[in-house]
Amino acid sequence: MRPSDRTTRLAGFSVTDLDDTRTSLRRKMTEQRRALGPQARMSAAQGLRRQLDALPMFLNAQRVAGYWASDGELPLNLVLAAAALRGQQLYLPRIEAGRHMDFAPWKLGDDVEPNRFGIPEPTNRDGLLEGRELDAVLVPLLAFDGHGHRIGYGGGFYDTHFAFLRNQKRPTRPLLIGIGYAFQQCEAIEPAEWDVRLDVVATDQALIDCNDHDGAS
Ligand SMILES: Nc1nc2c(c(=O)[nH]1)N(C=O)[C@@H](CNc1ccc(C(=O)N[C@@H](CCC(=O)O)C(=O)O)cc1)CN2
Numbered sequence: 001m002r003p004s005d006r007t008t009r010l011a012g013f014s015v016t017d018l019d020d021t022r023t024s025l026r027r028k029m030t031e032q033r034r035a036l037g038p039q040a041r042m043s044a045a046q047g048l049r050r051q052l053d054a055l056p057m058f059l060n061a062q063r064v065a066g067y068w069a070s071d072g073e074l075p076l077n078l079v080l081a082a083a084a085l086r087g088q089q090l091y092l093p094r095i096e097a098g099r100h101m102d103f104a105p106w107k108l109g110d111d112v113e114p115n116r117f118g119i120p121e122p123t124n125r126d127g128l129l130e131g132r133e134l135d136a137v138l139v140p141l142l143a144f145d146g147h148g149h150r151i152g153y154g155g156g157f158y159d160t161h162f163a164f165l166r167n168q169k170r171p172t173r174p175l176l177i178g179i180g181y182a183f184q185q186c187e188a189i190e191p192a193e194w195d196v197r198l199d200v201v202a203t204d205q206a207l208i209d210c211n212d213h214d215g216a217s
């Protein structure tokens with residue numbers, strides 16, 4: 001399929017309008033994620049941990065941003081606990097007014113409070129960092145493809161915050177690692193002009209190197 005088709009394809013799923021496609025994909029993936037039982041979710045968290053254990057650029061990252069899983073997202077509890085044991089410094093996103101986001105230092109067990117979307121975020125405001133000061137970012141997503149194109153909740157927080165990566169040679173610092181269940185992979189997602197590509201996607205079943213494509217920049 002040519003990018004100019006402005007079509008996102010998924011097995012048995014094809015809509016031509018970009019916005020409608022994104023909306024339908026978001027709904028489909030949200031429902032599929034919510035439907036997972038606790039056993040499947042726990043196995044996936046273990047699978048994800050095993051996959052990330054095989055990614056040296058993640059293991060060697062000093063400052064690592066995660067997320068607090070919400071609404072069926074793949075839990076990072078095992079990954080973050082292992083990272084803390086390795087001595088990596090953990091950060092969680094804090095959203096501020098508008099589309100502004102920053103990253104707050106967070107240790108396992110530190111206090112959190114719900115943001116305006118009900119997602120827990122650190123109460124601590126000391127030592128807030130911008131994304132460019134991090135080494136690796138575990139990026140939540142609803143859908144992705146093998147080129148690192150991603151669809152999130154539609155808030156534009158990550159795309160806005162990491163827009164500076166769009167004119168840089170990748171991979172660079174920070175490494176953007178998308179996190180999702182294997183079923184969240186689509187054949188092709190037409191990127192919007194503001195979309196920031198992921199470097200890698202880690203699922204419960206695989207590591208996908210998104211820079212490993214002809215023409216990837
Ligand atoms: N766990 C986690 N934390 C995260 C993100 C994420 O995707 N996952 N974010 C990633 O960006 C940021 C929060 N972004 C969000 C953006 C939109 C919605 C949301 O629920 N939107 C409503 C409609 C929004 C509106 O009223 O305008 C919706 O989808 O129903 C939630 C979080 C920062 N923290």
Ligand SMILES: Nc1ncnc2c1ncn2[C@@H]1O[C@H](COP(=O)(O)OP(=O)(O)OP(=O)(O)O)[C@@H](O)[C@H]1O
Pocket residue numbers: 150151152153154155156157158159160161163192194195
């Ligand atoms: N760099 C940017 N500057 C200004 N607006 C932006 C930028 N990046 C994204 N946006 C805006 O954010 C909105 C949401 O973008 P999009 O639907 O791609 O979000 P998303 O990738 O699903 O969400 P998120 O990045 O929060 O996970 C878009 O309407 C777009 O106008």
